[in-house]
Amino acid sequence: MTAHEADRAPRTAAPVHTDKVNLLGLTRPQMEEFFLAMGEKKFRAQQVLKWIHHHQADDFEQMTDVGKALREKLARVAEIRGPKVLHEGISRDGTRKWVFEADNGGAVETVFIPDGRRGTLCVSSQVGCAVDCSFCSTGKQGFQRDMTSAEIIGQVWQASRAFGPRKNLGEHPITNVVMMGMGEPMLNYEPVLSAMRIMRDDLGYGISKRRITLSTSGVVPKIDQLSRDLDVSLAVSLHAPNDELRNELVPLNRKYPLADLMAACKRYSDAITHRHNTITMEYVMLRDVNDKPEHARQLVKLLKGIPVKVNLIPFNPFPHAGYERSRKADILAFHKFLNDNGVLTTVRTTRGDDIDAACGQLVGEVKDRTRRSERWQASIFHRTEQPDSNAAPAQ
Numbered sequence: 001m002t003a004h005e006a007d008r009a010p011r012t013a014a015p016v017h018t019d020k021v022n023l024l025g026l027t028r029p030q031m032e033e034f035f036l037a038m039g040e041k042k043f044r045a046q047q048v049l050k051w052i053h054h055h056q057a058d059d060f061e062q063m064t065d066v067g068k069a070l071r072e073k074l075a076r077v078a079e080i081r082g083p084k085v086l087h088e089g090i091s092r093d094g095t096r097k098w099v100f101e102a103d104n105g106g107a108v109e110t111v112f113i114p115d116g117r118r119g120t121l122c123v124s125s126q127v128g129c130a131v132d133c134s135f136c137s138t139g140k141q142g143f144q145r146d147m148t149s150a151e152i153i154g155q156v157w158q159a160s161r162a163f164g165p166r167k168n169l170g171e172h173p174i175t176n177v178v179m180m181g182m183g184e185p186m187l188n189y190e191p192v193l194s195a196m197r198i199m200r201d202d203l204g205y206g207i208s209k210r211r212i213t214l215s216t217s218g219v220v221p222k223i224d225q226l227s228r229d230l231d232v233s234l235a236v237s238l239h240a241p242n243d244e245l246r247n248e249l250v251p252l253n254r255k256y257p258l259a260d261l262m263a264a265c266k267r268y269s270d271a272i273t274h275r276h277n278t279i280t281m282e283y284v285m286l287r288d289v290n291d292k293p294e295h296a297r298q299l300v301k302l303l304k305g306i307p308v309k310v311n312l313i314p315f316n317p318f319p320h321a322g323y324e325r326s327r328k329a330d331i332l333a334f335h336k337f338l339n340d341n342g343v344l345t346t347v348r349t350t351r352g353d354d355i356d357a358a359c360g361q362l363v364g365e366v367k368d369r370t371r372r373s374e375r376w377q378a379s380i381f382h383r384t385e386q387p388d389s390n391a392a393p394a395q
């Protein structure tokens, strides 16, 4: 698939298991509508949302403040169904990874990264991805299908369940969510938006807009739409300071070139209503490809006038990637040049490397399998042997 086709890729609807409405994916207004349509009172929506997202209930029988007759009625027409956990891994550094079943045989992944008092959950939005960035393992598997809002918020719900019941919102281990897992969230816009609304809602997870980050490879019209719908924090996968190189690394650039993307970033930052209007620019460090002093110089020029923070991501290799991670000295020099020239820059530490949970290692079902990923697949799908890592299955 070409970049031009990427944002009008044919959509395969998520397979439906039952005719029941999965309440997990409903926002507050949608839940209210659901109860009104049943001839029930609107306030039921609040009760049920709390049971689902605060108490992680998956059975109407648990809902003790809902009368028996209504519980039975609900059980006939609705369900609370999260994505099925196929595998859970815990890294030496505390990073946790869940592999969830995607109905067509593929898998999606969710990663939790603890960092002091902050706990960030990295959530997937699509099975595979059509954008086909040249350095990304998800891109290599192609696009399989969009995830539903229930599957997207279901990752937060399942991760919450793994941490056990919470006493109040403030104590929750998941303090931040980044839409940086598999898929391009802007190409599955409505379900991602619904899921983020549930993350925001106090009856959901009560996470502030600033602590929810959507990462995009640069779907310009959707950046504008998001600024109107829900101005969460924005991260842009930049990766190159000029169109020629970005066309090669992020093929979507041919459709939305850098000048358009930078203008959209500026508009987004101007539109943000919360205090922090900085946009994060992600820049994967590829040895001898985009890590030269001239690239750093071009980057400083490109970013002038836009409130940004640059996050340098040392490339995480995967089999047959065709790229190498930049040399440490080159990363440090790049970092220093940007900071010295007034561009606030950080270098991302690689987390969860030993359980393939680092950025770009969310391999799922890469077609181009090597022995290593075959063993990993086997451990997930058949539990016959362990991955060649320290990943410890949950049970």
Ligand code: SAH
Residues within 6 Å of the ligand: 133, 135, 136, 137, 179, 180, 181, 182, 183, 184, 185, 215, 216, 217, 235, 236, 237, 282, 283, 284, 313, 314, 315, 316, 317, 318, 359, 360, 361
């Ligand atoms: N599709 C969205 C979000 C998911 S990718 C996007 O591209 O922004 C999350 C981040 O991981 C992106 O910045 C992406 O470019 C980066 N990434 C992908 N493959 C990587 C790899 N092998 N090593 C390091 N970062 C990678």
Ligand code: SF4
Residues within 6 Å of the ligand: 129, 130, 131, 132, 133, 136, 137, 138, 139, 140, 181, 182, 183, 184, 217, 237
């Ligand atoms: Fe898709 Fe993001 Fe990977 Fe590019 S980097 S292929 S947009 S998931």
